[in-house]
Amino acid sequence: MYELTEEQKMLQQTVRQLAKEKVEPRAAEIDAKGEYPWDMFELLRDNDLLALCFPEEYDGAGADLLTVCIAIEELARVCVNTSLILGVNKLGSTPILLAGNEEQLKKYIPPLARGEKQCAFGLTEPGAGSDAAAMTTRAVRKGDVYVINGQKCFITNGGIADTYSIFAKTDESAGVKGISAFIVEKDFPGFEVGKIEHKMGIRGSQTTELIFTDMEVPAENLLGKEGEGFKIAMMTLDRTRPTIGAQAVGLAQGALDHAVAYAKERVQFGGPIARLQGIQFMLADMAMQIEAARQLVYYSAALVERAGREASAVSAMAKCFASDVAMKVTVDAVQVLGGYGYMVEYPLERMMRDAKITQIYEGTNQIQRVVIARHLLG
Numbered sequence: 001m002y003e004l005t006e007e008q009k010m011l012q013q014t015v016r017q018l019a020k021e022k023v024e025p026r027a028a029e030i031d032a033k034g035e036y037p038w039d040m041f042e043l044l045r046d047n048d049l050l051a052l053c054f055p056e057e058y059d060g061a062g063a064d065l066l067t068v069c070i071a072i073e074e075l076a077r078v079c080v081n082t083s084l085i086l087g088v089n090k091l092g093s094t095p096i097l098l099a100g101n102e103e104q105l106k107k108y109i110p111p112l113a114r115g116e117k118q119c120a121f122g123l124t125e126p127g128a129g130s131d132a133a134a135m136t137t138r139a140v141r142k143g144d145v146y147v148i149n150g151q152k153c154f155i156t157n158g159g160i161a162d163t164y165s166i167f168a169k170t171d172e173s174a175g176v177k178g179i180s181a182f183i184v185e186k187d188f189p190g191f192e193v194g195k196i197e198h199k200m201g202i203r204g205s206q207t208t209e210l211i212f213t214d215m216e217v218p219a220e221n222l223l224g225k226e227g228e229g230f231k232i233a234m235m236t237l238d239r240t241r242p243t244i245g246a247q248a249v250g251l252a253q254g255a256l257d258h259a260v261a262y263a264k265e266r267v268q269f270g271g272p273i274a275r276l277q278g279i280q281f282m283l284a285d286m287a288m289q290i291e292a293a294r295q296l297v298y299y300s301a302a303l304v305e306r307a308g309r310e311a312s313a314v315s316a317m318a319k320c321f322a323s324d325v326a327m328k329v330t331v332d333a334v335q336v337l338g339g340y341g342y343m344v345e346y347p348l349e350r351m352m353r354d355a356k357i358t359q360i361y362e363g364t365n366q367i368q369r370v371v372i373a374r375h376l377l378g
């Protein structure tokens with residue numbers, strides 16, 4: 001059993017209560033309207049939850065990754081859209097935290113930590129999804145600026161975020177070593193938000209294209225050195241895949257909560273369906289899988305901060321296992337509710353739709369298996 005510290009247990013209780021009282025009542029409406037929930041962003045900001053992701057010297061709360069995962073899990077238990085606000089700000093800022101110099105950190109991190117600004121991560125392109133290195137966005141140095149041309153897609157928080165970690169090729173001939181990372185502000189001339197996607201789930205999170213047309217980025221916004229971008233992207237994903245695992249665990253736990261409550265209330269064949277072994281076995285299997293996923297997620301979050309690259313495979317396992325569990329558990333939870341599970345009046349069909357993305361974003365689960373297999377095979 002992975003033991004949480006007293007501080008982590010306190011945060012878990014605080015976020016659980018906040019989620020139950022303030023987030024859960026909004027969850028269905030956020031999904032139905034498909035609009036970004038600014039009130040939920042403000043709630044996280046006002047309760048210092050956004051600050052968790054950032055070091056104290058830059059106005060953050062200096063929490064470790066496991067603590068961030070616990071907060072994400074509790075929010076996702078009632079509303080995945082709200083948990084994603086925390087998750088995407090962690091993802092978008094991690095390249096800056098990993099590779100930023102003092103000036104970059106001082107300029108860009110405090111407004112994120114204080115919740116005055118938001119961030120996003122721009123890696124994926126129409127022709128470069130799983131094969132991230134196939135990107136064609138180009139950055140050409142011209143004096144004091146890089147001129148960037150290209151297009152990103154499926155960008156979580158696109159148009160909502162003010163600050164973006166963007167990856168582009170600075171040397172076409174150098175393969176993965178020709179990719180560089182930049183901090184881009186949405187006000188830079190040539191930055192444009194393209195199509196807003198309509199999605200199966202996470203409908204309260206804005207997903208967009210980003211289009212760069214002769215976008216001028218000051219040379220001082222290069223993260224690390226030219227050519228280090230791919231490594232920065234991979235190191236980021238190692239550290240954020242556990243957060244997707246946490247989101248999946250929360251989502252699955254939320255689905256199980258509803259299935260258990262329903263099974264105790266629903267009367268068929270003369271009594272609550274919870275007394276039927278067929279239902280009991282389903283609930284027991286869900287609980288077993290969720291607990292195994294939770295332990296792996298907590299372990300991976302703690303490990304990646306001390307072991308770095310060595311933890312890549314465990315991080316991939318946590319994301320992959322937990323999201324597969326979330327998909328299976330939400331499908332089974334709908335089944336426990338039968339016809340009611342299929343109706344929008346109950347939260348389970350939303351949870352089932354929301355679960356699907358956890359198997360896809362931050363690397364499909366097939367890519368997680370590639371990472372794990374490469375670790376095994378050397």
Ligand code: CAA
Binds near residue numbers: 132154155238312364
């Ligand atoms: N840490 C540090 N360096 C790493 C690394 C890691 N975890 N993984 C790879 N590298 C380095 C390698 O060492 C290698 O450098 P050297 O040659 O110096 O050794 C270099 O990067 C290239 O590595 P690979 O040969 O393994 O690269 P590849 O092209 O075969 O790709 C991949 C590997 C794992 C498939 C990678 O492309 C990948 O992770 N793809 C999935 C992309 C992804 O997750 N996208 C999600 C987008 S973000 C999103 O979805 C978020 C959202 O909106 C919410």
